[in-house]
Amino acid sequence: MMDMDSDPTVSHLRRLWLYLYCLAVAIFLLAPILVVIPMSFSPSEFLEFPPSSLSLRWYQSLFNSPEWTGAAIISLKAAVLTVLVATPLGIAAAYGLQYSEMGIAKLVRSALIIPLIVPVIIVAIGVFYLFARLNLVNTLTGLVLAHSVLALPFVIVVVSAGLQRFDINQELVARSLGASRVKAFMTVTLPQIRPSVMSAALFAFITSFDEVVVALFVSRGPSSTLTRKMFTSLRDQVSPAIAAISTILILTTFLLALAALASARGDKQQKS
């Protein structure tokens, strides 16, 4: 009996059901992504899988539609600006809260994590109520401010994790040798937490780019974001054009994730 347990082939065979079950779960997880991509290359008016022949018809119609390209540009602008607002603010907060030993720091940190906990629908109506009074509804500024609030918790959590692995004494040494605080941070600390900063920025970008609920309230009409426009068109029809956009979005996130991985790996190699 004990011999059988330590024999790996028996154990693999015994686990066969587990492997099959997990394979089924993996298929469930990947199926939607794997089905949408081929469908987007169908020439047909209707969704078909597998497509009867290949065509770029839907990509062409997307790139020729000023509505869709306009929405994509708004989404990109909002996402880039959200990165530019949320990342520095989040780094400053994570750094300050990490080393300030005041009791209130913990409380501030919890407050900054709140946007992650509050259901987005509540954030959205709160923001809508506020922006309606400040004339910020349907403006890029409003959208970026709201998205930055949603992105801040991710930036703070990721950068704090990076700072925990960093030895602050290095920065103190630089300062005792005459470097200013800002210079010591920029030249000693920042390069060492770079992978965390990169993934924080990536999180901020995706948080904004992928966000729908807040955009439903505060970016309407010509200032619609891409995801908002997708959401509204999903209610009317299930067109293959959406499959084409979806494919572009899937490939974009895939490339971004690869880039993040590569940059993290490059940093590791540099160090070793």
Place this chain on the structure above:
Amino acid sequence: MAPHAAEAMEGDARRERLRLLALSSPAFLLVLIVLLIPVGWLFFLSFVDKDGFTLSHYARLWQNDAYFEIFRVTFLSSFLVTVLTVVLGYPLAYLLSQLPRRAAIIGLTVVLLPFWTSLLVRTYAWLVLLQRKGLVNSTLMSLGIIDEPLNLVYNMSGVVIGMVHIMLPFMVLPLYATMRSIDPGLMRAAISLGAPRHKAFFTIFAPLSLPGVIAGSLLVFIYCLGFYITPQVLGGGRINLVSMKILENATIYSDWGAASALGVVLLVVTLLLFKAIQIIVPVDRLMGRS
């Protein structure tokens, strides 16, 4: 002299701590103005009408059967999704935690790939897959499992399938983190002392993985309670959840009292459940970065 120097140093340290704290103020101000104040405002609105203080918005939630039904469906769907993510996620996380690290990373990529894919894209994909003439129905029919296409979308099953897909990574990641931290020596010791494999699993591994199950379940449940996009698209307006009613009250009827009262109830339930998670596992570990 000495006491003065010590005092001066203490003053410096205090100023330094304040300066560091001040670094967090821009972020804090942003969250305060864009989130905390408006939500506080909604809280206030839920207790007033044109005549002043009132509990009528809450009374309506309590008395109106339509609201009762909305809460029932919201809790029911969230509960179903939570149970299903445990059923699907636990064996997967278990297998990944037993694999060598390199193989586990490949497996985790399978979990992370959909996690990183736009939520709307995945929702759309399920809308396509679950249609009457969609891939799921046509596959099941060609396999001879069913004769008639099933109604898989624009009803509860569509909502639950889509939400389970979106939520599964939120379950697998904390489960995996918990299971990885369980010392494999414990299981080996039990088996070498003569315990059958399944007994060792249920008396040692399962209880030790329980914090991960509870944390993952609470996380999934909380997210489901306030979920809007996926249930809206896959329910096709036939499944009414709390989030949809909030949106409807705020935008269609401009009934801020009713929207706020619903929002406050949702928020309070969410915060209480979140507090429960924090007692079990700290928030930073939930993000899968432990």
